[in-house]
Amino acid sequence: MSSTATETGTTFAPAADTLGAVLMPGARPPRPSAWSASVTFGWRAMLKIKHVPDQLFDVTAFPIMMTLMFTYLFGGALAGSTTEYLQFLLPGIMVMSVVQITMYTGVAVKTDIEKGVFDRFRTLPIWRPAPMVGYLLGDLFRYAMASVVILIVGLVLGFRPGGGPVGVLAGMALLVGFSFALSWVWTMFGLLLRSEKSVMGISMLVLFPLTFLSSVFVDPRTMPGWLEAFVNVNPITQLVDAVRALMAGTTATGEIAWVLASGAVFIVVFGTLTMRLYNRK
Amino acid sequence: MTNAIVAEGLVKKYGTVKALDGLSLAVPEGTVLGLLGPNGAGKTTTVRVLTTLLRPDAGRAVVAGYDVVRDAKRLRSHIGASGQYAAVDDHLTGAENLEMVGRLYHLGTRRSKQRARELLERFDLTEAADRPVRGYSGGMRRRIDLAGALVADPPVLFLDEPTTGLDPRARASLWDIIGELVQGGTTVLLTTQYLEEADRLADRIAVVDHGRVIAQGTADELKDQVGGDRVELTLTSAADLETVRRGLAALATGEPQIDRTALRITIPVANGAASLTTALGYLAAERVAVRDAGLRRPTLDDVFLALTGHEADENTTTTKEKVA
Numbered sequence: 001m002s003s004t005a006t007e008t009g010t011t012f013a014p015a016a017d018t019l020g021a022v023l024m025p026g027a028r029p030p031r032p033s034a035w036s037a038s039v040t041f042g043w044r045a046m047l048k049i050k051h052v053p054d055q056l057f058d059v060t061a062f063p064i065m066m067t068l069m070f071t072y073l074f075g076g077a078l079a080g081s082t083t084e085y086l087q088f089l090l091p092g093i094m095v096m097s098v099v100q101i102t103m104y105t106g107v108a109v110k111t112d113i114e115k116g117v118f119d120r121f122r123t124l125p126i127w128r129p130a131p132m133v134g135y136l137l138g139d140l141f142r143y144a145m146a147s148v149v150i151l152i153v154g155l156v157l158g159f160r161p162g163g164g165p166v167g168v169l170a171g172m173a174l175l176v177g178f179s180f181a182l183s184w185v186w187t188m189f190g191l192l193l194r195s196e197k198s199v200m201g202i203s204m205l206v207l208f209p210l211t212f213l214s215s216v217f218v219d220p221r222t223m224p225g226w227l228e229a230f231v232n233v234n235p236i237t238q239l240v241d242a243v244r245a246l247m248a249g250t251t252a253t254g255e256i257a258w259v260l261a262s263g264a265v266f267i268v269v270f271g272t273l274t275m276r277l278y279n280r281k
Numbered sequence: 282m283t284n285a286i287v288a289e290g291l292v293k294k295y296g297t298v299k300a301l302d303g304l305s306l307a308v309p310e311g312t313v314l315g316l317l318g319p320n321g322a323g324k325t326t327t328v329r330v331l332t333t334l335l336r337p338d339a340g341r342a343v344v345a346g347y348d349v350v351r352d353a354k355r356l357r358s359h360i361g362a363s364g365q366y367a368a369v370d371d372h373l374t375g376a377e378n379l380e381m382v383g384r385l386y387h388l389g390t391r392r393s394k395q396r397a398r399e400l401l402e403r404f405d406l407t408e409a410a411d412r413p414v415r416g417y418s419g420g421m422r423r424r425i426d427l428a429g430a431l432v433a434d435p436p437v438l439f440l441d442e443p444t445t446g447l448d449p450r451a452r453a454s455l456w457d458i459i460g461e462l463v464q465g466g467t468t469v470l471l472t473t474q475y476l477e478e479a480d481r482l483a484d485r486i487a488v489v490d491h492g493r494v495i496a497q498g499t500a501d502e503l504k505d506q507v508g509g510d511r512v513e514l515t516l517t518s519a520a521d522l523e524t525v526r527r528g529l530a531a532l533a534t535g536e537p538q539i540d541r542t543a544l545r546i547t548i549p550v551a552n553g554a555a556s557l558t559t560a561l562g563y564l565a566a567e568r569v570a571v572r573d574a575g576l577r578r579p580t581l582d583d584v585f586l587a588l589t590g591h592e593a594d595e596n597t598t599t600t601k602e603k604v605a
Contacts, residue, residue, distance in 0.1 A: 122334055
């Protein structure tokens with residue numbers, strides 16, 4: 001009895017590579033092309049982060065700054081106390097930061113095209129969307145990192161989510177998933193526009209009103225009617241409400257469905273447009 | 282011998298500009314074709330069509346037995362391409378760049394790493410293997426880019442101006458590498474503006490101008506098209522150049538070329554040795570001081586000039602070849 005337990009305790013788990021070598025010496029059969037190619041491009045994105053860690057600035061320092069700034073700027077005026085406002089603001093500021101980070105996807109695509117790396121990719125026998133999907137896989141990591149950073153800052157400042165760990169994780173997963181879908185808008189612009197600056201310009205032009213004119217900072221019911229109408233149909237409002245509800249542990253089935261549906265639309269419409277542009281290049 | 286690359290009547294238009302205007306060529310398996318032409322002649326466009334990056338407006342091309350439009354997907358497993366703008370990732374190390382390509386060819390992680398090391402060693406980049414490519418010299422970048430094209434050992438290789446912008450040493454080292462590849466049986470289509478490069482590396486040369494092939498053959502065949510040998514005289518005074526040109530007009534089978542800065546006159550002649558003797562006799566009789574005198578076979582520069590009416594390195598067209 002005790003010997004079995006000891007054995008289990010010391011079981012050596014071989015690395016996937018070692019295992020593969022033992023089981024199949026020589027060439028391994030090719031894995032499904034689409035997935036493995038996308039993962040390889042995701043790996044490339046992670047290597048870039050490893051070699052140029054300062055590109056993580058926008059998913060670490062920037063979100064911290066945003067959280068601190070808006071908590072202390074608006075907290076007293078809007079909710080009477082910063083701790084109280086933080087309970088409302090934190091899910092919102094998390095959505096805003098992560099959604100704004102998505103714009104860098106377009107810039108990264110543009111940079112690569114200009115350097116000629118895409119020509120190499122396009123002569124390779126791979127699933128065509130793989131380089132794009134790879135970017136976005138790397139970006140998922142960045143989005144997740146920004147979310148975690150903001151969550152930690154929030155917890156330190158006194159954010160106490162009613163939904164518990166499960167609710168918080170569900171909220172973050174929804175946010176990261178939606179951001180992945182939204183990124184396809186920027187990959188399209190990355191392929192469409194002529195310079196990195198114009199990609200950046202367009203992204204900001206869309207993202208600033210979309211994130212500010214939402215329920216991130218205040219309840220839309222306090223706004224003038226025409227603005228409230230816009231804010232209520234803004235997908236970011238739906239996303240903020242859904243994330244807020246998940247983290248607070250309340251139900252928001254309608255909002256979640258809305259977020260998932262709009263995410264699917266983004267992928268279908270802008271994913272298709274992206275691939276069409278990519279193939280035509 | 283079967284052809285690894287065949288192109289028939291390729292046409293590619295950008296607006297009203299015809300980048301390719303009915304270009305045809307054939308490259309037998311295991312040989313090197315040098316596509317020679319000035320900037321804007323259509324060399325890069327040809328390579329982009331043959332490597333499936335660009336669809337031709339008309340004409341057809343078959344590479345390694347696959348149609349470049351209909352079988353583009355399958356063709357991509359059989360070709361390697363290395364461009365004049367090194368397609369490498371600056372932030373990744375040399376080893377990582379090659380490993381990535383290996384993984385994309387489904388070699389698997391272990392085999393990809395191993396293949397990357399093999400290539401780095403072969404291209405003399407082992408020391409730089411784990412440094413980001415950003416810090417590489419121009420020659421090293423070309424080598425790593427070429428290595429990237431060789432990861433899957435493709436039977437057909439496209440090299441678009443592989444040595445443009447390199448210093449003579451880096452160029453010579455790249456030439457050695459390409460020479461070895463060809464020994465190994467790889468079919469290569471190489472574009473170049475350097476006549477010397479085509480002469481040195483290519484079995485056959487196709488001269489391209491304004492989107493079409495205007496002459497084809499081995500370097501010797503092309504030289505024969507331009508006629509016989511050249512008597513080349515270097516004088517000591519520019520004033521004598523005209524005198525000599527007039528005095529030796531009877532010998533010339535074509536228009537003599539005069540290079541005033543080098544004080545050199547080059548005269549195409551029919552009977553090489555006899556003509557040289559005549560020329561020297563004339564110079565002695567006229568008491569023209571000579572720094573150097575000799576007989577040479579026509580160079581590809583002469584060929585180019587004779588075929589196109591302009592020098593190879595001249596920028597004759599405003600057509601931009603690098604169209605996205």
